[in-house]
Amino acid sequence: LHPNHPNLDYAYYLKGLATFNERGIMEKYTKQEINDRDPKTLRVSFNAFKELVERFPTSRYAKDSTQRMVYLVNTLAMHEMHVARYYMQRKAYVAALNRTRYVLETYPNSSSVEDALVTMISAYDAMDMADLKADTLRILKTNYPENPMITGKINEDEKVWWKFWESLY
Numbered sequence: 443l444h445p446n447h448p449n450l451d452y453a454y455y456l457k458g459l460a461t462f463n464e465r466g467i468m469e470k471y472t473k474q475e476i477n478d479r480d481p482k483t484l485r486v487s488f489n490a491f492k493e494l495v496e497r498f499p500t501s502r503y504a505k506d507s508t509q510r511m512v513y514l515v516n517t518l519a520m521h522e523m524h525v526a527r528y529y530m531q532r533k534a535y536v537a538a539l540n541r542t543r544y545v546l547e548t549y550p551n552s553s554s555v556e557d558a559l560v561t562m563i564s565a566y567d568a569m570d571m572a573d574l575k576a577d578t579l580r581i582l583k584t585n586y587p588e589n590p591m592i593t594g595k596i597n598e599d600e601k602v603w604w605k606f607w608e609s610l611y
Contacts, residue, residue: 451494451501458490462510481521488514519545519552526561535565556586563591 447453461483491507491514498504526541542558542565549555559582566575583592 451498451503454490454494454497455501455503455507458487458494458507458510461487461490462514481518484514484518484521488518515549515551516553519549519554519558522549523554523557523561526558530561530564530568533568535569538565556582556589559586560589560591 488511491511494501494507495504495511501507522541522545526538526545529535529538529541538561542562545552545554545558559578562578563575563582566572566578579591582589586592
């Protein structure tokens, strides 16, 4: 990229779009979720949009890039939670905790924070770490008082066979 080109912002925008593909043809037919796949291209896309927003905050592509960055952050966090749930299923609780901590530290504004806290509580419970479980439960209760783990109510419409993590409640 030529640093003095008048359309450099557009070049960064296209670079981000090139790897942003929300659903590829295989995902469309296999019903694979975007967070199930390797997140490398999502990070590349995020970095391109981030560079555009930082270098060209008044660009006409900045608003769209910012919205795409929010989507990508949420998707990257969901990917980490997908892996954490896999580790929980395999009873690799320390690995699951590491993934959930990574979500909380790296993506603190993502939509996966609540899920990360629930998974942490379940992992602490499985490892008989009552103090850490209680601390995390307090944080969950403070920030998400309507969470089913707090209220004890799980909407019957949300109980489907493939949501195995509900058994973590």
